[in-house]
Amino acid sequence: xxxxxxxxxxxxxxxxxxxxxxxxxxxxxxxxxxxxxxxxxxxxxxxxxxxxxxxxxxxxxxxxxxxxxxxxxxxxxxxxxxxxxxxxxxxxxxxxxxxxxxxxxxxxxxxxxxxxxxxxxxxxxxxxxxxxxxxxxxxxxxxxxxxxxxxxxxxxxxxxxxxxxxxxxxxxxxxxxxxxxxxxxxxxxxxxxxxxxxxxxxxxxxxxxxxxxxxxxxxxxxxxxxxxxxxxxxxxxxxxxxxxxxxxxxxxxxxxxxxxxxxxxxxxxxxxxxxxxxxxxxxxxxx
Ligand SMILES: C[S@@+](CC[C@H](N)C(=O)[O-])C[C@H]1O[C@@H](n2cnc3c(N)ncnc32)[C@H](O)[C@@H]1O
Numbered sequence: 001x002x003x004x005x006x007x008x009x010x011x012x013x014x015x016x017x018x019x020x021x022x023x024x025x026x027x028x029x030x031x032x033x034x035x036x037x038x039x040x041x042x043x044x045x046x047x048x049x050x051x052x053x054x055x056x057x058x059x060x061x062x063x064x065x066x067x068x069x070x071x072x073x074x075x076x077x078x079x080x081x082x083x084x085x086x087x088x089x090x091x092x093x094x095x096x097x098x099x100x101x102x103x104x105x106x107x108x109x110x111x112x113x114x115x116x117x118x119x120x121x122x123x124x125x126x127x128x129x130x131x132x133x134x135x136x137x138x139x140x141x142x143x144x145x146x147x148x149x150x151x152x153x154x155x156x157x158x159x160x161x162x163x164x165x166x167x168x169x170x171x172x173x174x175x176x177x178x179x180x181x182x183x184x185x186x187x188x189x190x191x192x193x194x195x196x197x198x199x200x201x202x203x204x205x206x207x208x209x210x211x212x213x214x215x216x217x218x219x220x221x222x223x224x225x226x227x228x229x230x231x232x233x234x235x236x237x238x239x240x241x242x243x244x245x246x247x248x249x250x251x252x253x254x255x256x257x258x259x260x261x262x263x264x265x266x267x268x269x270x271x272x273x274x275x276x277x278x279x280x281x282x283x284x285x286x287x
Contacts, residue, residue, distance in 0.1 A: 010218050014207035019047035030075040033123045034106035035068020038211045041183075042072050048150055048179060048216075049076030055084040057147035057174050062138070062165060063155030063183070064088035066103070067120040067131075073150070074127035083130050085146075089155065092117035092135045139164055148172045154183035159192040159234040159275035166196065166228050170203075173219040180204060185215035186256050189280035191264035192233040194248035195241055199231035201251055209255045234275060242268050 022043040024031075035042065049059060049072070059077070064070045070088040077084060093114045094103060104110060108119065117135050124131050134141060138155055151169055156162035173180070182197065184190045186209065197204055197217065204217040223231070236244070242265050249261035270283045 010207055011205070014216065017208065018051065019044040019210075022046050022050075026079065027072065027075055029078065029126060030068070030071035032107075033068045033071035034066055034102055034108065035072070036065060036102065037069060037072070040211045041214055042068075044210045044214070044216070045069055045072040045152070045181075046076035046079075048181070049073040049086075050080045051076075052179060053077065053080070053082070053084065053149050054177070055082045055149070056177055057149030057172075058084060059086040059150040059152070060143070060148050060169060061086060061088040061152045061154075062169070063153070064090045064092075064120070064133070066092070066094065066116050067124045067133075069152060069154065070131055071124060071127065073152070074124070074131055077130070078127070084149070086127070086131045087134060088120075088131065089134045089138055089141060090120075091137065092120050092133070141168075143168045143172060145172060147174050148178055149174060150179050150181070152181040152183065154181075156182075156184065156190065156193060157277040159236070162190075162192050162196050163232045163234050166200070166223075166231060167225075170200075170219075170223055170228060171225070173222055175219055175221050178219040179207070180217045180219060181214060182217065183214050184277075185209075186213040186260055187277070188260065188263040188267050189277040191241060191245045191268055191280075192236075192275065194252065194261065194264070195236065195244035196231055196233045198244050198248045198251055199233070200227065203227070206252060206255055215252075215255055238268055238272055 027046050059073050061070045070086055073086050094116045095114055153165055156165055182193055185193050200223055203221050203223045205220055207216045207218050209215050245261050245264045249258050267280045271280050274280055
């Protein structure tokens, strides 16, 4: 494919799942950076940066943790010989449980406190100056206005955050080119994500489901600020949210069985007015 040329049929391209051909050797430059991503998600992020991106906009990694996803994007981009900026947002903190279960088994020496910003900088040194970290509370941050070619959303753990992602970042997507990766789209504890994308479905075409929860969308037109305002999910009542999840079950039936959306509906009814993923408990989990 010639640089900047669009694939004639992105649906066909994604249906072939070419990222599954990405070898562990290709991703070796990112291997030292721990990640919460699954094997296929890592392959997908690398492939998006190497084979889909053309450098027509930034890559934005919302919810980078210690930089694992960022490193996979950067490695893919390096393989393509591009140096387009990759901007990573996170609080850059790790609680004791995450340190024990993810960081130490990945070879990070034990450390005190929960700040991982310096560690992330150190681990991402091979990708500087292409990679820029924006630490802090996401709700207090915005976007500088440059076009975005890949927008990876792994930060929308609350409905309010999902609205912030849409308001700040969606206006800067490139129609027919930008991919939005909704990392937790099919996760039963974040029903506001299918609700949001259902409200915006005129602007985004689902291209593929990757592993369990991740879904990639092509932006086909940029939502106006009025349509983004109408698509806000934080103000929805439980009944409205439930209705939208049921509509999502129909709109996205090619991606997942109805049982997945049904379990989102169950979580909503078990957790009235709850819009934080970590509080969307199963009824039998509650004391
Ligand atoms: C599932 S993790 C991301 C995993 C990462 N992409 C990887 O490759 O390992 C989600 C991240 O979102 C961040 N996050 C969630 N809400 C946030 C907020 N309001 N402000 C800043 N960071 C936030 C968390 O700190 C966490 O690191």
